[in-house]
Amino acid sequence: MHPLIQQGSAWSLTETGTDKEQIKQNETLFALANGHIGTRGSLEEASRTPDYSYSEGTLMNGFYDTEPITYGEWAYGYATHHQTVIPLPNGKRIEISLDGETVDLETGETTNHKRTLDLKKGMLTRSFTWENAVQVEIERFVSYDYPELLAQRIQITPLVSNKELTVKLVLDDLAEMGREAKGETDVDPRIKQLTARRFDSQKLESSMGKMLHITTHNTGLHALVGAMTCAGDEWTLSIEKDASETYALQTKADQTVELERFIGYSPIFHKKEEASQEVETMEILFDVIKGLGYDQVRAKHVYTMEKFWALSDVEIDGDEALQVGLRFNIFHLNQAAGRDGKTNMSAKGLSGEGYEGHYFWDTEMYMLPFFLYTQPETARKLLQYRHSILPQARKRAREMAIKKGALFAWRTINGEEASAYYPAGTAQVHINADIAHAVYAYIQATDDEVFAYNEGLEILVETARFWVNYGHFDERREGAFVLNTVTGPDEYTAIVNNNFYTNLMAKHNLDYALETVMKAIAKECGLDVLAEIGFEKEELEQWAEASEKMFLPYDKKTKLTMQDDSFFHKKVWDFDNTPAKKYPLLLHYHPLTIYRHQVCKQADTVLAQFLFSWEFSTDQKARDYAYYEAVTTHDSSLSRSVFGMMASDIGDLDKAYSYFMDTALMDITDMQANTKDGVHAANMGGTWMSMIYGFAGLRVYDDTVHFTPQLPKQWQRIAFTIQFKDREIGVTITPKDTRYILREGKPLTIYHNGAPRHIVNHKK
Ligand code: BGC
Numbered sequence: 001m002h003p004l005i006q007q008g009s010a011w012s013l014t015e016t017g018t019d020k021e022q023i024k025q026n027e028t029l030f031a032l033a034n035g036h037i038g039t040r041g042s043l044e045e046a047s048r049t050p051d052y053s054y055s056e057g058t059l060m061n062g063f064y065d066t067e068p069i070t071y072g073e074w075a076y077g078y079a080t081h082h083q084t085v086i087p088l089p090n091g092k093r094i095e096i097s098l099d100g101e102t103v104d105l106e107t108g109e110t111t112n113h114k115r116t117l118d119l120k121k122g123m124l125t126r127s128f129t130w131e132n133a134v135q136v137e138i139e140r141f142v143s144y145d146y147p148e149l150l151a152q153r154i155q156i157t158p159l160v161s162n163k164e165l166t167v168k169l170v171l172d173d174l175a176e177m178g179r180e181a182k183g184e185t186d187v188d189p190r191i192k193q194l195t196a197r198r199f200d201s202q203k204l205e206s207s208m209g210k211m212l213h214i215t216t217h218n219t220g221l222h223a224l225v226g227a228m229t230c231a232g233d234e235w236t237l238s239i240e241k242d243a244s245e246t247y248a249l250q251t252k253a254d255q256t257v258e259l260e261r262f263i264g265y266s267p268i269f270h271k272k273e274e275a276s277q278e279v280e281t282m283e284i285l286f287d288v289i290k291g292l293g294y295d296q297v298r299a300k301h302v303y304t305m306e307k308f309w310a311l312s313d314v315e316i317d318g319d320e321a322l323q324v325g326l327r328f329n330i331f332h333l334n335q336a337a338g339r340d341g342k343t344n345m346s347a348k349g350l351s352g353e354g355y356e357g358h359y360f361w362d363t364e365m366y367m368l369p370f371f372l373y374t375q376p377e378t379a380r381k382l383l384q385y386r387h388s389i390l391p392q393a394r395k396r397a398r399e400m401a402i403k404k405g406a407l408f409a410w411r412t413i414n415g416e417e418a419s420a421y422y423p424a425g426t427a428q429v430h431i432n433a434d435i436a437h438a439v440y441a442y443i444q445a446t447d448d449e450v451f452a453y454n455e456g457l458e459i460l461v462e463t464a465r466f467w468v469n470y471g472h473f474d475e476r477r478e479g480a481f482v483l484n485t486v487t488g489p490d491e492y493t494a495i496v497n498n499n500f501y502t503n504l505m506a507k508h509n510l511d512y513a514l515e516t517v518m519k520a521i522a523k524e525c526g527l528d529v530l531a532e533i534g535f536e537k538e539e540l541e542q543w544a545e546a547s548e549k550m551f552l553p554y555d556k557k558t559k560l561t562m563q564d565d566s567f568f569h570k571k572v573w574d575f576d577n578t579p580a581k582k583y584p585l586l587l588h589y590h591p592l593t594i595y596r597h598q599v600c601k602q603a604d605t606v607l608a609q610f611l612f613s614w615e616f617s618t619d620q621k622a623r624d625y626a627y628y629e630a631v632t633t634h635d636s637s638l639s640r641s642v643f644g645m646m647a648s649d650i651g652d653l654d655k656a657y658s659y660f661m662d663t664a665l666m667d668i669t670d671m672q673a674n675t676k677d678g679v680h681a682a683n684m685g686g687t688w689m690s691m692i693y694g695f696a697g698l699r700v701y702d703d704t705v706h707f708t709p710q711l712p713k714q715w716q717r718i719a720f721t722i723q724f725k726d727r728e729i730g731v732t733i734t735p736k737d738t739r740y741i742l743r744e745g746k747p748l749t750i751y752h753n754g755a756p757r758h759i760v761n762h763k764k
Pocket residue numbers: 347355360361362489491601602635636637638682
């Protein structure tokens with residue numbers, strides 16, 4: 001068992017003791033978020049005890065600043081600006097003193113230090129005894145009911161009488177912290193320097209507590225941060241300053257005293273003048289919260305979490321550690337998703353500043369499936385974000401000399417390309433097809449016609465247009481449609497012709513667009529959308545021809561699918577003579593050294609075959625799997641889950657199980673050695689997919705769901721729920737049989753190992 005996982009406790013992670021390194025890493029694992037805000041699991045006194053802190057911070061989804069990218073040598077069309085999510089004023093900072101002596105891990109003997117992340121309730125608690133003089137218990141949660149709200153309860157039990165106990169609560173605007181760039185992280189391209197404070201703040205008057213109006217330096221984004229403390233009569237407000245307030249009392253031994261603290265982070269707004277309106281809204285929120293009191297707000301939160309788990313839990317009988325890992329991943333996935341249609345899911349969720357808070361293809365290909373089948377309304381919002389950035393994507397396509405259509409940015413917050421390294425950035429044009437794939441999957445899973453014939457239609461048409469304008473029919477390849485000079489998902493192979501994954505995904509993108517437009521015309525739905533984007537009927541023929549003639553590289557001699565035109569002509573990487581310390585390769589070899597070898601950072605061809613598994617024979621998939629697995633380093637956290645799912649697909653359950661172990665526990669065990677910068681959210685989605693697509697074998701086609709369950713021998717049972725076209729279906733798989741229960745919605749014929757099963761809801 002991993003030290004954070006305790007026997008008999010399948011719903012929590014527990015840290016005991018005061019190990020500095022563990023506490024630092026747990027800033028990420030114990031992060032709490034709700035899609036709008038996220039706060040690192042740092043100690044309340046972190047800014048005073050830097051040895052116990054890696055990167056304190058609270059982040060707001062979509063609250064970012066920009067600065068120009070400096071290139072040694074510039075070329076036309078390069079991304080112009082960094083976009084970086086910025087840490088906000090930290091409202092959870094607390095300083096406790098006893099008779100003037102600070103109570104924290106550095107100042108005195110701390111015993112029984114324990115922190116528990118309760119996944120079921122969405123709650124982080126911490127308790128400790130200091131110098132045998134006080135017992136402290138602090139609880140915090142980030143509310144889903146009030147997305148602006150972070151709540152804390154501080155309970156202190158003095159063990160001695162007649163001492164002065166003070167609690168200082170700080171709304172820290174980072175100015176005094178002098179946040180500096182951390183030199184040690186500079187070389188890793190996956191982390192942008194942790195830079196200093198990047199907003200201006202102005203104190204606003206409010207009767208409900210402290211309020212700060214913050215404005216980013218360059219992007220002109222505004223937000224309000226407010227803090228309200230609720231203290232009983234036993235406390236006196238002894239000192240009040242701009243950013244802090246200090247409460248004091250005389251201790252009575254064994255009598256527990258309590259303070260409640262609420263921090264509000266408003267939605268982002270764009271004009272300074274809106275601040276007064278936002279103050280009013282925040283005051284109304286604080287008023288409501290005060291009226292309800294901490295206990296009720298907490299109870300509401302716990303209830304919301306229960307409802308979430310009722311639809312999202314995946315149970316495994318037979319392995320407790322895996323069970324915790326899986327729940328932990330589902331918990332963080334849920335925390336990461338923007339739900340306002342204007343924000344998305346960053347590669348690290350809201351748990352850290354790694355990858356600068358950027359949104360990648362990770363969302364559509366790894367994280368969205370979970371939402372699609374458990375919270376379709378959130379999946380819709382995530383796709384709406386993509387729709388909202390279509391104007392930037394169109395502009396980008398023109399910059400890339402593409403006459404018609406749109407090209408989504410490889411990594412972005414505001415819709416503009418933010419990748420400073422185009423070979424592993426802009427060149428990954430597959431992102432267009434990934435987004436189209438997700439749109440189509442959403443329509444398949446929900447029958448949401450309003451979305452399909454509005455936002456969905458527009459995205460499908462604009463992405464399909466991109467492909468016909470990007471590629472061409474190559475006479476030297478008997479007129480096949482080719483896509484040259486692209487990078488596929490595998491970032492250790494860049495700028496190649498005909499990446500198999502890209503071409504296959506583009507082919508499907510063209511087909512999805514064709515099918516959806518034809519349906520729109522037949523149903524006379526979305527015709528205004530088509531008119532608005534200047535759709536012409538001839539485009540249908542162009543798409544059909546490009547799809548039909550799409551070149552898919554295959555080596556007849558070895559009967560292997562080729563990752564791209566050149567892959568097999570390269571020398572295989574010398575794995576035998578590469579010591580473990582040289583991984584990940586990207587930190588030890590020049591990109592060109594990597595690019596000229598057969599070596600993959602992550603699943604590429606295998607991912608393509610997994611997504612369209614019915615298009616390939618099992619023999620073909622098994623051959624390709626064996627070949628590509630041998631040259632894949634899994635240096636990307638997006639890799640293992642795909643290999644695991646494909647192992648299930650080709651019937652290698654032992655391998656599927658072993659990959660699943662790795663993915664389920666990746667962040668808890670710090671497998672990629674960079675969890676401190678944030679969780680690996682795509683892998684978390686990959687874990688969920690491994691269960692549902694991998695072991696349960698879920699596929700959606702012919703308007704219904706198909707399952708081919710296979711249970712690893714280590715497990716006695718798995719059970720989960722999916723939403724499908726306004727239905728709720730419970731699935732329980734045991735070695736003996738599989739039961740499907742329709743809990744909500746109209747009857748449906750589903751397929752179990754290819755045979756139809758009619759399911760009916762017996763509930764009246
Ligand atoms: C992977 C990409 C991924 C990115 C963000 C990279 O290491 O190679 O596929 O999109 O991380 O998670």
